[in-house]
Amino acid sequence: MLDVLRHVHLHPETTRAELARDLGLSRGSATEILARLRALDLVEETAAEPTGARGRPTRTVRRHDRGPVVAAVDVSYESWRLAVSHLGGGLEPLRRERYGGQPAEDVLGRISRALREVRTAFGARLRAVGVSMSGTVSGGRLVESATIGWRDVEVAERLRIAPIPVVIGNDATMAGVAEARRGAATGADVALHVAVEVGVGGVVLEHGRATTGSTGAGGEFGHLPFGDPDRPCPCGAHGCWDLEVDGRALARILGAPPPAAPRSAADAVLRRAGEGDPAALAAVEQVARNLGRGIGGLVNALDPRIVTLSGVAAALLDQAGDSVRAAYLSGLMRFRRHDPPPLIRAAFPRDGSLRGAAELAFDTVLSEAGLDSWRADARPAPETV
Numbered sequence: 056m057l058d059v060l061r062h063v064h065l066h067p068e069t070t071r072a073e074l075a076r077d078l079g080l081s082r083g084s085a086t087e088i089l090a091r092l093r094a095l096d097l098v099e100e101t102a103a104e105p106t107g108a109r110g111r112p113t114r115t116v117r118r119h120d121r122g123p124v125v126a127a128v129d130v131s132y133e134s135w136r137l138a139v140s141h142l143g144g145g146l147e148p149l150r151r152e153r154y155g156g157q158p159a160e161d162v163l164g165r166i167s168r169a170l171r172e173v174r175t176a177f178g179a180r181l182r183a184v185g186v187s188m189s190g191t192v193s194g195g196r197l198v199e200s201a202t203i204g205w206r207d208v209e210v211a212e213r214l215r216i217a218p219i220p221v222v223i224g225n226d227a228t229m230a231g232v233a234e235a236r237r238g239a240a241t242g243a244d245v246a247l248h249v250a251v252e253v254g255v256g257g258v259v260l261e262h263g264r265a266t267t268g269s270t271g272a273g274g275e276f277g278h279l280p281f282g283d284p285d286r287p288c289p290c291g292a293h294g295c296w297d298l299e300v301d302g303r304a305l306a307r308i309l310g311a312p313p314p315a316a317p318r319s320a321a322d323a324v325l326r327r328a329g330e331g332d333p334a335a336l337a338a339v340e341q342v343a344r345n346l347g348r349g350i351g352g353l354v355n356a357l358d359p360r361i362v363t364l365s366g367v368a369a370a371l372l373d374q375a376g377d378s379v380r381a382a383y384l385s386g387l388m389r390f391r392r393h394d395p396p397p398l399i400r401a402a403f404p405r406d407g408s409l410r411g412a413a414e415l416a417f418d419t420v421l422s423e424a425g426l427d428s429w430r431a432d433a434r435p436a437p438e439t440v
């Protein structure tokens with residue numbers, strides 16, 4: 056049942072025949088499993104459009120209108136967003152609020168109230184909450200966010216609505232999950248996602264699963280020492296790559312003071328470079344090389360099939376792609392250069408982290424425990440157990 060549900064989640068408009076074929080099920084087994092999932096309000100079946108092919112007509116399998124939903128929250132620099140997602144993916148945006156500069160307690164209080172409203176609206180159909188945070192996440196805690204300015208915040212605890220599980224992760228990790236499962240890296244056995252907003256974040260994904268270390272704080276690629284060893288980083292280390300590839304780096308190269316909003320500063324310099332400003336162009340080329348060289352090092356270490364880029368990294372690929380690629384290739388070990396993993400723009404530049412948060416929340420729903428509790432909550436009638 057779980058395999059079938061997961062298949063419907065990843066292929067929202069599948070047919071009974073495709074599903075049986077892809078999962079290696081007999082027609083009889085597929086029919087029986089789908090009947091059980093229908094009885095649990097998890098899937099619905101309708102007559103499929105005739106394909107003209109010979110054989111018995113098949114049926115389209117899709118999510119049930121009364122099936123499980125998850126809430127996804129993305130807390131980024133200056134604003135937070137809330138959406139719900141159904142089996143099959145996709146997002147229904149519910150709310151977006153700007154909060155720039157306010158303390159964590161106030162902002163999380165408002166998000167918590169919004170989640171309770173979702174719980175009221177969807178009742179027991181709400182099964183999990185996924186939270187994406189711009190910053191370093193360990194366990195359920197935001198360790199530090201240079202962009203938001205918060206430190207040591209127990210996010211999962213603050214947003215928990217018992218007994219609904221809350222999963223929390225770094226925004227670049229979440230965006231990587233979305234790319235690997237439904238975006239530019241779909242189907243890759245091992246994918247690397249690199250996001251540059253303020254500093255560098257990212258994640259390695261194996262078959263769509265993020266490898267985030269023992270506490271969830273892995274993927275802090277920006278704090279690899281690919282930079283100037285004399286330059287202190289706000290993280291406490293020296294020589295971090297973070298300081299060489301974002302708006303802070305561009306400002307420094309141009310002789311400007313450290314920007315208060317490094318992402319907007321990067322966009323402004325990229326715009327000037329696009330208009331032909333020679334100083335901006337030179338700064339963009341320099342930062343593009345810093346990015347490419349670092350990705351080469353990551354590829355040497357991690358051996359991904361594909362590299363997806365988002366944020367400033369994607370903009371650099373667009374505007375200074377030759378410099379990014381030249382530095383990338385020169386940083387690769389010789390044996391990798393004849394067939395280097397491609398550098399590709401992310402498919403979800405705007406809402407990847409929100410989509411990834413929904414995916415990770417759904418992972419808890421599409422588990423043995425998740426299915427058991429759905430059976431117990433949504434359909435207590437014993438004959439369906």
Ligand SMILES: [Zn+2]
Nearest residue numbers: 278288290295
């Ligand atoms: Zn650092």
